Amino acid sequence: MIDFLQLLVYGVVLGSILTLGAIGVSLIFGILRFAHFAHGDIMTLGAFSALAVVSLGLPVLVALPIAMAITAVIAVVIDQTIYRRLRRTAPVILLISxxxxxxGLRSLIQLIFGPNNQVFAKGIQMPYRWGDIVVKPDHLLIVGGAIVLVLVVHMxxxxxxMGKAMRAMSDNVDLAAxxxxxxxxxxxxxxxxxxCLATAAGVFLGMDAQLHPVMGWNILLPVFAATILGGIGKPYGAIAGGMVIGIAMELSTMVMPPVYKPAVAFAIMVAMLIWRPQGIFKGQA
Amino acid sequence: MIRIENVSKSFGGIQAVHACSFDIEKGSVTGLIGPNGAGKTTLFSIVAGFVAPTEGRIVLDGEDITQLAPHERFHKGLVRTFQIPQEFSRMTVRENLMLVPAGQSGESLFSAWFRRGRVSAEDKRIAEKVDEVLDFLEITHVADEVAGNLSGGQKKLVELGRTMMTDAKVVLLDEPGAGVNRTLLKKITDAVQRLNTERGYTFCIIEHDMDLIAKLCDPVVVMAQGTVLTQGTMDQVKADQQVREAYLGGGMSGGVEA
Structure with a gap:
């Protein structure tokens, strides 16, 4: 039972991170009609932007909004220079690009920051204990931060x-025009x-463990699984999807080795695509 | 008001519109008729900015708008409806209509959060207008239905309702009567007439229902094979030999007399 509750805590933390990534993937799919494969690396970019700011001596929470701004600008630049030219072609070309x-992003990050693991803050955090359940202060920060961001997105x-315009455009492009x-x-x-959301996901992921140039790529599969579970193109579904995948991945370690965690996400994704490709919430925006 | 100048459009080898020119006069209700495949809807899409012409210009109030995006033309007061009704299928009818008016205060996250008073006052004003439009079109009972679930005729009315939510100068109606019952058709006709005389809207209407065209439209422009065949009053058009030939086999020669 203790194991179960402890894993549930980890699951909620992972779920929060996945949710932030999945909302972004879902929004992009809704508006631009392609699965954004670079989203994981945008998360990495966000995390390393924050690391660069942290190395100037600022705390992580101050670095987060600055990193968000940097990453958002880079994302817009990538869109304007690369994706915009391909919008009139088939969606598969956008996907490949x-x-x-x-x-490209991953290699660039590795080139600048090196291939080693890095951390935002050295040293050991004293965890809170409720009975035998251990919760790190960072965990509370991650979950709390995710809740705040989801509320802002909802608002x-x-x-x-602009938010209504986004929902309208993901519903019917011609009519929106x-x-x-x-x-x-x-x-x-x-x-x-x-x-911005990908940055938060990347920074939280780095706070939970370590920063590494492939951190975002490694988590892309669970993020896509969460997006599909929630119904691709439906940002609100992504929240539920992220939580389900995150918790399922952590709980799976009770019965199988942790290396199979991504396989659990993959299995859920395949099962969803076979039996309920429209996602858990049918017909909801 | 709107000048269509020598507009052509081909899709691959098919010439949908060919050297088409006519004016939509300010304050008029211009009818656009012609056999199926004459290029009427393509021409509408070109005027509204959804399709770029291969050749030619669209001029609105003396300004060349050929290069403008559809949303920019919308903000200049040029509004269109679609032949096959379009709706935001995942939103309710009410939301579909509330989305239209531009310049709402709820635009920024700041106002949405900190100036709720102003935003809600405005929302209330827009909501009242929505109620008015819904009531007028007799679709109040489906106001909170998800638009994707409506019948074809009801969607058609939502299309029309959308044009009534904004202060349009020119409204392009693509077959407003198709799939709508007789009583409602009369209401639509009345609505167009009222918006035209009381609010000064200019209309251009594509329609196959000749009664509706005869009642509303002056002048009437006839298109066939992508180009303007003739234009004039309904009586002049009816008497035109070329028009009869263009429609021959399409059953219009009888239809016009009726």
Whole structure:
């Protein structure tokens, strides 16, 4: 039982990280109709941007918004220089180009920061204990941060004109244009939002463990699994998807070795694609 | 108001619109008729900016808008509807209509959070307008239904409702009557007439229902094989020999007389 609760804690932490990534993937798919393979590496980029700021002597939580801004700008630049030219071609070409982007980003990060593991803060954190359950302060920060960000995203999507425009455009591109919605500005805001969320996911991932140039790539599969579970193109579904995948991955270590964690995510994704490709929440935006 | 100048469009080897020119006069209700495949809808898409012409210009109030994106034309007061009704299928009918008015205060995250008073006052004003439009079109009972679940005719009305939510100058209606019952068709006709006389909207209407065209439209432009065949009042058009030939076999020669 203790094991189960402890793993549940880890699952919620991982789920929070996956959720932040999955919302971005879902938004991008909704607006631009392609699976963004470089999303994991955008997370890595966000984490390492934060690391660069931290190395100047600032605390991680201050570095986070700065890294978000840096990553969002880079995401917009990538879109404007690479993806924008390919928008009128078949979606599969965008997908392949994002794959190339992923490789490029990863190599660039490795070139600048080196191939070794790095950490935001050295030393040991004293964990909180409830009975036999151990929770690190960073864990609370990650889950709390994810909740705050999800609330901000919800507020943005449901209450701002740009958020409504995003939902409208993911629903019907032509009609959105006929209603006076500026497509290119919506696309730009989509990248800003997805970039900020990916940064948070990357930074949280780095806080939970370590930073490494392939950290984002390694987590891309679970992020995609979460996106598909929630119904691709449906940001609210991504929240549920992220939590389910995160918890399932951690709980699976009770019965099988931890190296199979990504396999669990993969199995859930395949099962979903076979039996319920529209996601858990049918028909909801 | 709108000048269509020598517009051509080909898709691959098919010339959908060929050297087409006519004006939509300010304050008019211009009818656009012609046999199926005459290029009417393609021309609408070119005017609204959804399809780029291969050749030619679109001029709105003296300004060349050929290069503008659809949303920019919308903000200049040029609004269109679709022949096959389009809707935001995952939103309710109410949300579909509320989305249209531009310049809402809820635009920024800041106002959405910190100036809720102003935003909600505005939302209320827009919501009242939505109620008015829904009531007018007699679709109040489906206001909170997800738009994807509506019938074809109801979607058609939501299309029309959308144009009533904004202060349009020119409205392009693509077959507003198709799939709508007779009583409602009369309401739509009345609505167009009222928006035209009271609010000064200019209309251009594609329609196969000749009664509706005869009642509403002056002038009437006839298109065939991608180009303008003739234009004039309904009576002049009806009397035109070329028009009869273009429609021959399409059953219009009888239809016009009726």
């Amino acid at each position: 994002s794959f190339g982007m992923a490789l 943005f999507l449901s209450h701002t004109k 006929a209603c006076g919605i500026p497509a290119e500005r919506v696309v730009m805001w989509t990248w800003i939002l997805a970039g």
